[in-house]
Amino acid sequence: MVLERNKDISRFSAFKTPATTEYFFELSVRTEFDELVTVLAKIRELKLPIVYIASGTNCLFAFDHFPGIIVHIAMRDAYFTQENKILYLHAESGVLMWPVVSESIKTYGVPTLLPWVGLPGTVGGAVVGNAWCFWLETSAIVQSVEVLDTVTGEVAILKNNEMKYEYRSSILKWQDRHLVVATTFNLQYLQVDNPFTKMTIAEMQATRRTKQPPGLSCGSYFTNPSGTSAGKLIDQVGLKGTSVGGMQISPHHANFFVSSPGATWQDVLKLAELAKTKVRETFQIELHEEVRIIK
Numbered sequence: 001m002v003l004e005r006n007k008d009i010s011r012f013s014a015f016k017t018p019a020t021t022e023y024f025f026e027l028s029v030r031t032e033f034d035e036l037v038t039v040l041a042k043i044r045e046l047k048l049p050i051v052y053i054a055s056g057t058n059c060l061f062a063f064d065h066f067p068g069i070i071v072h073i074a075m076r077d078a079y080f081t082q083e084n085k086i087l088y089l090h091a092e093s094g095v096l097m098w099p100v101v102s103e104s105i106k107t108y109g110v111p112t113l114l115p116w117v118g119l120p121g122t123v124g125g126a127v128v129g130n131a132w133c134f135w136l137e138t139s140a141i142v143q144s145v146e147v148l149d150t151v152t153g154e155v156a157i158l159k160n161n162e163m164k165y166e167y168r169s170s171i172l173k174w175q176d177r178h179l180v181v182a183t184t185f186n187l188q189y190l191q192v193d194n195p196f197t198k199m200t201i202a203e204m205q206a207t208r209r210t211k212q213p214p215g216l217s218c219g220s221y222f223t224n225p226s227g228t229s230a231g232k233l234i235d236q237v238g239l240k241g242t243s244v245g246g247m248q249i250s251p252h253h254a255n256f257f258v259s260s261p262g263a264t265w266q267d268v269l270k271l272a273e274l275a276k277t278k279v280r281e282t283f284q285i286e287l288h289e290e291v292r293i294i295k
């Protein structure tokens, strides 16, 4: 039985703020699909909310107790194939990015995933949120996505263009019906001509460390408004280093909110509101969350 009740889920969000959920389902293998579909049918009858999460590195739990179900995607099978000299990665959605990134470079000598060295989170999270690092956006290498329709129990394959990729988003990001089962990546993606492409893994790790602040965060909190960056705007309104409760706008990078022990989801929302208000008043620009706020 994989359905649990009254589960502490604080560890499933990168902010690590306290949270519990009424129902929790850990999806580890495909043979659990039928059970999941049955459980979700009951949850829908009760008109309770359904949310899928993976590593939670892009999610804020904005509640003390979630009234519905959190489905944790933990299917972790992955393998590589080669056809006509092209390397393909086939990975289930709960596979962590880092080990497969490392294997594609070290074992197969293919540098396509190099910019993703140090990208936290899973394959499913990157595919749904169209993660982007340095010069590589997920949509550039997704060949096809296997999805489970949790209403009918059917599994289907979506082609890249059916994912309707946009900046940090896809057709699957703001819905609760389809979940990503697995993805096939085509790693032949042609490298753009830039000096980073010759970097080693260690150099890439060091580059990421210089650009991203330490501590517990969900990466960039806001998406970048067109033509500028959210971090620059928040910095220019003087909020770098500002704290609310246990949450701080990083003194190193103003679009990173860093959590310390005792931080609450209310602290995150208050800090975000402060940044949004100041930026709106000063620049007449509206900031929008990249982090998914789950309520």
Ligand SMILES: Cc1cc2nc3c(=O)[nH]c(=O)nc-3n(C[C@H](O)[C@H](O)[C@H](O)COP(=O)(O)OP(=O)(O)OC[C@H]3O[C@@H](n4cnc5c(N)ncnc54)[C@H](O)[C@@H]3O)c2cc1C
Pocket (backbone or CB within 6 Å): 014, 051, 052, 053, 054, 055, 056, 057, 058, 059, 073, 093, 094, 119, 120, 121, 122, 123, 124, 125, 126, 127, 128, 129, 130, 131, 132, 133, 134, 172, 173, 174, 178, 179, 180, 181, 212, 217, 218, 219, 220, 292
């Ligand atoms: C220190 C740090 C650095 C970061 N740097 C970057 C960066 O350089 N570039 C970048 O793009 N992001 C970055 N991020 C954000 C985050 O790591 C990525 O967005 C990551 O891809 C999210 O993966 P996840 O498994 O944690 O997804 P989660 O946070 O668990 O979920 C994110 C979204 O995807 C949905 N989802 C997840 N899995 C599935 C599934 N199988 N089926 C359906 N829906 C699903 C969730 O419902 C949610 O809407 C960073 C985060 C941190 C903490």
